[in-house]
Amino acid sequence: MGIDATGAMLAEARRLVARENVRNVGWHQGDAYALPFADGTFDIVSCRFAFHHLEEPARAFAEMVRVARPSGRIVLSDAFASDDPAKAAAFNAMERHRDPSTVEFRPLAFLVGLYAIVGLPEPELRFYQVPAERERVLAMAFPEGGDRAGLRAMLDASVEGDTMGLGARWDGDTMRFAYRLVRTFFAVKR
Numbered sequence: 631m632g633i634d635a636t637g638a639m640l641a642e643a644r645r646l647v648a649r650e651n652v653r654n655v656g657w658h659q660g661d662a663y664a665l666p667f668a669d670g671t672f673d674i675v676s677c678r679f680a681f682h683h684l685e686e687p688a689r690a691f692a693e694m695v696r697v698a699r700p701s702g703r704i705v706l707s708d709a710f711a712s713d714d715p716a717k718a719a720a721f722n723a724m725e726r727h728r729d730p731s732t733v734e735f736r737p738l739a740f741l742v743g744l745y746a747i748v749g750l751p752e753p754e755l756r757f758y759q760v761p762a763e764r765e766r767v768l769a770m771a772f773p774e775g776g777d778r779a780g781l782r783a784m785l786d787a788s789v790e791g792d793t794m795g796l797g798a799r800w801d802g803d804t805m806r807f808a809y810r811l812v813r814t815f816f817a818v819k820r
């Protein structure tokens with residue numbers, strides 16, 4: 631089962647599984663804070679790239695744990711912000727401009743801490759990066775007021791001193807950076 635609040639995202643998910651000829655997936659349009667499933671339903675409950683859209687991530691995480699079966703697995707993937715509050719704030723300002731539905735990219739410790747809030751030990755962590763190139767990011771952005779020039783300026787200004795913590799750098803005329811992501815997972819013991 632897959633769930634998302636947005637019909638367009640579910641349509642994309644349906645297209646993807648059809649292309650891959652996957653037949654054993656169902657889709658629900660719904661809310662991460664109120665999953666329409668009974669307690670202990672799933673072996674694995676995962677969420678990718680959505681927690682930075684949530685005002686109350688701990689509440690959504692508790693819902694993920696609720697619908698996992700005893701000894702099920704909880705997997706959470708998202709990008710995380712720098713531990714340096716100034717860099718995190720600059721990154722979040724850019725991301726909110728790029729996509730106004732962004733609430734906040736939190737530091738790694740916040741994501742890991744969600745497990746402690748629901749009484750689970752620290753999860754295992756896997757780190758990876760998603761490389762990005764400024765003009766490709768701009769082409770896919772929907773900034774407030776269509777302000778791509780402002781978004782470009784924010785990104786360019788981050789190179790000197792790496793002020794967003796994204797490792798932004800010039801590669802000739804091309805500006806590159808990378809999102810830092812973590813996949814946290816833990817087998818729930820209840």
Ligand SMILES: C[S@@+](CC[C@H](N)C(=O)[O-])C[C@H]1O[C@@H](n2cnc3c(N)ncnc32)[C@H](O)[C@@H]1O
Nearest residue numbers: 633634635636639660661662663678679680683
């Ligand atoms: C960046 S997209 C990631 C989509 C997908 N999970 C993936 O990995 O490609 C973030 C998604 O979170 C969804 N979302 C945000 N708040 C939500 C909520 N409260 N309940 C369910 N989905 C939500 C949005 O509709 C959006 O499709």
